[in-house]
Every structure is written in C-alpha cells, then in structure tokens.
Amino acid sequence: MWEAIQSNKRKSVLLIVMLALVLAALGGAIGFYIQPHYPEDGIFFGVIAAMIVWIVMLLISVAGGERILLASAGAHEIKYDDAPQLFNIVEEMKIASGLPAMPRVFIIDDHVPNAFAVGLKPERAAVAVTTGLMSKLTRDELQGVIAHEIGHISNRDTLFMTMAGVTVGAVIIIADLFLRGLFYSSLAGGRRRSSSKDGGQGQIIILVVSLVLAILAPLLAQILYFATSRKREYLADASAAQFTRYPEGLASALEKISAGQSKEYKKSRTLAPMYIVNPMAASGKAVGLFSTHPPTEDRIRVLRGMSSGSSLAEYEKAFRTLHRDAGVIGANNLKASEEKGIRQPQAEKVEHKKSLRDIKDVLHKAAGYGLLTCVCGLKMKIPPNFEHKKVKCPRCKRVYDVPVEFLAATAAADQSQQK
Amino acid sequence: MGLIIVVAVLVILVVWIIGMYNGLVRLRNQVKNAWSQIDVQLKRRHDLIPNLVETAKGYMKHERETFEEITKARSQAIQANSVSDKSKAESELSGALSRFQLVVENYPDLKANQNFLSLQEELTTTENKVGFSRQFYNDQVLKFNTRIESFPTNIMAGMFGFTQSDFFEIETPAEREVPKVKF
Numbered sequence: 001m002w003e004a005i006q007s008n009k010r011k012s013v014l015l016i017v018m019l020a021l022v023l024a025a026l027g028g029a030i031g032f033y034i035q036p037h038y039p040e041d042g043i044f045f046g047v048i049a050a051m052i053v054w055i056v057m058l059l060i061s062v063a064g065g066e067r068i069l070l071a072s073a074g075a076h077e078i079k080y081d082d083a084p085q086l087f088n089i090v091e092e093m094k095i096a097s098g099l100p101a102m103p104r105v106f107i108i109d110d111h112v113p114n115a116f117a118v119g120l121k122p123e124r125a126a127v128a129v130t131t132g133l134m135s136k137l138t139r140d141e142l143q144g145v146i147a148h149e150i151g152h153i154s155n156r157d158t159l160f161m162t163m164a165g166v167t168v169g170a171v172i173i174i175a176d177l178f179l180r181g182l183f184y185s186s187l188a189g190g191r192r193r194s195s196s197k198d199g200g201q202g203q204i205i206i207l208v209v210s211l212v213l214a215i216l217a218p219l220l221a222q223i224l225y226f227a228t229s230r231k232r233e234y235l236a237d238a239s240a241a242q243f244t245r246y247p248e249g250l251a252s253a254l255e256k257i258s259a260g261q262s263k264e265y266k267k268s269r270t271l272a273p274m275y276i277v278n279p280m281a282a283s284g285k286a287v288g289l290f291s292t293h294p295p296t297e298d299r300i301r302v303l304r305g306m307s308s309g310s311s312l313a314e315y316e317k318a319f320r321t322l323h324r325d326a327g328v329i330g331a332n333n334l335k336a337s338e339e340k341g342i343r344q345p346q347a348e349k350v351e352h353k354k355s356l357r358d359i360k361d362v363l364h365k366a367a368g369y370g371l372l373t374c375v376c377g378l379k380m381k382i383p384p385n386f387e388h389k390k391v392k393c394p395r396c397k398r399v400y401d402v403p404v405e406f407l408a409a410t411a412a413a414d415q416s417q418q419k
Numbered sequence: 420m421g422l423i424i425v426v427a428v429l430v431i432l433v434v435w436i437i438g439m440y441n442g443l444v445r446l447r448n449q450v451k452n453a454w455s456q457i458d459v460q461l462k463r464r465h466d467l468i469p470n471l472v473e474t475a476k477g478y479m480k481h482e483r484e485t486f487e488e489i490t491k492a493r494s495q496a497i498q499a500n501s502v503s504d505k506s507k508a509e510s511e512l513s514g515a516l517s518r519f520q521l522v523v524e525n526y527p528d529l530k531a532n533q534n535f536l537s538l539q540e541e542l543t544t545t546e547n548k549v550g551f552s553r554q555f556y557n558d559q560v561l562k563f564n565t566r567i568e569s570f571p572t573n574i575m576a577g578m579f580g581f582t583q584s585d586f587f588e589i590e591t592p593a594e595r596e597v598p599k600v601k602f
Contacts, residue, residue: 088544
C-alpha cells in the first residue's frame with residue numbers, strides 16, 4: 001500500500017509540476033505582451049505574478065479548503081447517534097483501508113443520490129453523502145460507495161486533485177483576466193499599439209503568440225487535469241472492490257446513482273470532479289477530453305467483470321479485457337495488491353425502513369431541531385430557538401407541551417452562546 | 420585516502436544496519452497496533468452478546484440450545500489468551516452467531532422489535548469490523564514475517580530476537596462452505 005501511495009505521489013507531483021509550467025508559460029507570455037521592449041523583464045515579472053497568484057490560492061485551499069467545499073455543498077456534520085449505520089460503515093472502511101483516523105461524516109439534504117470526500121491529510125478527512133443516497137441504497141451498496149470515497153482519501157486523491165484543481169483554477173482566472181483586459185483595451189482605442197513606433201510586425205507576432213497561449217493554456221490545463229481525474233476514478237473503484245471484497249456492491253450502487261441523477265441538478269463546476277458520479281454529466285455515455293469521470297456504464301462493466309477475486313490485479317484484468325489497452329492501476333499498485341477473494345453478499349436480514357423522511361429527521365436532529373410526534377401521526381419539527389412552552393399541531397389542532405428536556409437544551413445552548 | 424574509504428564504508432554499514440533494525444521495529448509495532456484493533460472489536464462483540472441474548476430470549480422460547488451455544492462460545496472466547504487459541508474460540512463464536520442470525524428469520528415479531536434491530540446492526544458491523552481488522556492484521560503479519568525470513572534481515576532478526584507472529588484466522592461457515600445446489 002505504501003509503495004502504491006509513493007508511486008501515485010510521484011505521478012501527481014508530476015501533474016502539478018506540468019500544470020505549474022503551463023501557468024508559468026502563460027504568465028511569461030502575458031508579461032512579454034505587456035513589456036515588449038524589455039522582454040526579459042516582462043517575462044520575469046509575468047512568471048512571478050502568476051506564481052504569486054498560484055501560491056496565494058494554494059495557501060487559502062490548504063488553510064480552509066475542506067470547510068469551503070463542504071459549506072458550498074451544503075453539508076452538515078452528524079454524530080454517531082444521528083445515523084449509526086452510516087457511521088458504522090465508515091468505520092468499517094476506515095479499518096479495511098488502514099486510515100490513521102476516523103473521517104468526519106457529513107449529510108447533504110438532497111434527494112439526488114451522490115457522495116464525495118475531502119481532506120488534504122488522511123488524518124483530517126471527511127466523507128459527505130446526500131440524503132437521497134442513504135434512502136436508496138442497501139447496506140452493501142452504501143459500503144461500496146463509502147469504500148470508493150475512502151479509496152480517494154487513502155490514494156491521496158483528495159490532496160492532489162485539490163492542488164491540481166487550484167492550479168487549473170489559477171490558469172483559468174489569469175487567462176480570463178488577460179483576454180478581458182485585451183478586449184477592453186482594444187475597445188478603448190488600442191492605446192498600446194499606437195504608442196509603439198518600432199516594428200509593428202513584431203508587435204503583432206507577440207500579440208498573436210500571447211493570445212494563442214492565453215486561449216490554449218486553460219484548455220491544456222483542463223485536459224491534463226481531467227485525464228488524471230478519470231484515471232483516479234477507476235483506481236478508487238478498484239480500491240473499493242479491494243476494501244469491501246465485494247465489487248457487486250459498488251456496481252449496483254453506481255447503477256442506482258446514475259439512474260437517480262436529475263437534469264435540473266445544479267452544483268458548482270469546481271465540485272463536480274469530487275462526486276462519485278459527476279452530477280453535471282447528462283447521460284454519462286460519451287467520454288471526451290473534458291469529462292471528469294469515466295462513463296458510469298463502463299465502470300459498472302469493469303466491476304462486474306471481476307469474476308474470480310477482489311484484488312487490484314483482478315480489477316486490472318477485468319479492465320484490460322474490456323478495453324484491450326494499457327491498464328489503469330499501474331505496476332507499483334499491482335505489486336502491493338493481494339487476492340482476498342470475494343465475500344458473500346450480506347443478505348439484508350431485516351428490511352430497514354429507510355424512507356427519505358426518516359433520513360431528513362436525522363438532518364433536523366443534527367441541526368438542533370426537536371421532534372414531537374402528534375397522536376394524529378404528524379411529526380412536528382421544533383426549531384432550536386423555540387421560545388413558547390406549548391405547540392399546536394397544525395393538522396388536528398391538539399396542543400402539546402414542548403418536552404422539558406428540549407427546553408433545557410435550548411436554554412443551555414442560549415447560555416453557552418451568551419458566554 | 421585508504422583510511423577515508425575504510426571509514427566511509429564502515430559508516431555506510433552502520434547506517435544500513437540501523438536502518439534495517441529500525442525497519443524491523445516499525446513492522447513489529449505495526450503488527451502490535453493491528454492486533455490491538457482486532458482486540459477492540461472482539462471485546463465489543465463479547466459485550467454485545469449478553470444484550471442480544473436478553474432481548475431475543477423473550478421471543479425465542481424454543482431456541483434454548485442456540486443461546487447456550489452462544490453463551491458457551493463467548494465465555495471460551497473471553498478466556499482464550501494466545502493468538503491461536505483466540506482464532507479457534509472466535510471461529511466457534513462466529514459460527515454460533517451466524518446460526519443464530521439464520522434462526523432469527525423464523526421470528527417476525529423479534530425482527531420488528533426496534534431495540535433488536537439496532538442490536539442486529541451493531542452485530543453486523545462488529546462482525547464486519549472483526550473481518551476487516553483481521554485482514555489488516557494478517558497483511559501486517561505477512562509483511563513482518565517475510566522481512567524476518569528474507570536475507571540479510573534474517574541475521575539481524577536472529578541476533579535481536581525478532582520472532583514470527585501468528586496469523587489470525589477465523590473460519591466463518593459462509594466462507595468455508597461451497598454453495599450447495601438443491602434440486
């Protein structure tokens with residue numbers, strides 16, 4: 001496992017170095033354009049400025065990247081008592097993968113099933129799932145999804161893909177600013193061009209070169225980033241099969257998740273590569289240079305092709321039979337792989353009634369809401385700062401006392417806030 | 420010049436031996452750490468059983484033998500000390516518990532009991548955790564034992580008294596039995 005992480009690390013560092021080179025080239029080209037009379041100075045300052053933007057963005061993402069991502073996805077942290085099964089599954093996968101610490105668990109209030117993981121270090125990672133995912137999947141399937149996310153954490157994808165994503169972001173922002181600046185300055189009458197008296201032709205060549213770089217750099221950066229992202233998805237699938245020893249769990253979960261994606265689902269572009277199934281992809285069949293994920297059908301077929309084992313080697317074999325080209329796992333990962341066999345499915349002995357509504361209650365409880373069930377069957381959610389001692393059922397108009405322990409909890413929360 | 424070469428070779432040799440020794444210590448600690456993880460899960464399982472039996476007893480009046488078997492296997496598992504003894508006792512306990520889970524199917528009232536439901540989730544997850552931490556432990560043991568056996572680390576291991584660790588095997592009926600086809 002350690003050797004595999006080392007090899008992944010080298011490749012990811014290479015990717016980030018390449019992205020940084022693209023960024024530096026872009027900065028240099030812009031500097032050259034701005035200072036055509038002193039090209040050395042222009043290129044030098046352009047590169048330095050681009051690197052400063054990059055480092056500032058990296059520092060921000062290291063300092064609070066996880067929090068920003070989780071908050072922008074609308075994720076709420078939950079405790080063990082809120083959802084014991086989910087917690088148990090995360091802990092099982094933590095043990096299977098040998099992570100050093102238990103990841104934090106988050107729930108997103110959304111009927112569309114999906115999940116993602118964040119964490120620059122395995123010691124402070126987090127897993128987030130939507131309420132839709134919890135309500136639609138069986139225990140085995142949920143285990144497969146969590147294993148895939150933990151796979152991203154233990155393969156260090158959450159670290160490197162965040163850093164690569166930030167670099168791509170820097171390239172896009174700088175190129176965008178430059179092109180906009182160019183557009184507005186040409187609108188303003190091309191002051192720069194009139195001021196240059198010597199060699200109008202050289203000026204035009206410089207303009208064309210920097211323009212081409214400004215347009216190509218973001219595309220190049222994104223192609224590099226997404227190609228790596230797709231490979232990482234396969235690798236995380238393989239890790240999930242290895243951790244759970246049950247590839248079918250993830251396969252049928254992926255089937256349900258991709259069937260559950262709805263078109264009106266709007267999520268930020270930056271988060272898209274992190275989800276288990278890309279929420280932005282419409283059908284998920286075609287794979288282009290700009291796909292963050294491999295087509296889900298293909299991932300399912302590879303997982304179902306693992307007939308005789310659950311190791312990374314078996315995944316590689318199944319992948320090669322389907323694609324007839326180079327594998328995805330990498331020689332170093334394969335060396336660390338060991339066959340453990342496929343386990344029996346966990347027959348769902350007791351059909352857990354997991355309605356979406358029950359899981360939403362979990363969310364409300366985590367947010368500090370109190371629940372009061374009326375005789376008529378209606379569940380009333382009492383907000384955390386509820387001040388009245390009585391509450392009336394909106395359906396049958398019965399009046400209830402607000403439970404004492406809940407009032408006490410509210411008072412305690414108030415006091416701690418006042419402190 | 421010659422002296423410098425001799426000293427350099429000696430220094431490299433010493434650094435190499437220190438590295439080898441520290442590598443062995445690190446692996447041995449990983450084995451110990453992995454074992455303590457299994458131990459935590461086994462203890463949890465032992466603690467869970469009295470609760471489970473107590474809840475199920477009221478519903479399952481005709482399954483005295485199943486309960487006796489579980490209770491006996493549990494007390495044996497608690498008393499076991501060495502890794503190989505524990506392997507055996509825990510295998511038996513796993514077998515008894517999976518037989519219990521099969522019998523539960525015949526008692527719909529019990530399956531509707533909320534308390535029992537959460538106990539059963541606890542049992543499932545504990546069984547899984549025992550399984551996964553056992554895998555992890557055995558991986559570490561394999562690494563450690565391979566290192567001890569291979570040259571030249573085996574000389575070091577002999578000198579400093581590193582001995583091979585035992586694997587922890589639990590045979591559960593589900594994994595042992597070949598699926599039977601009935602006609």
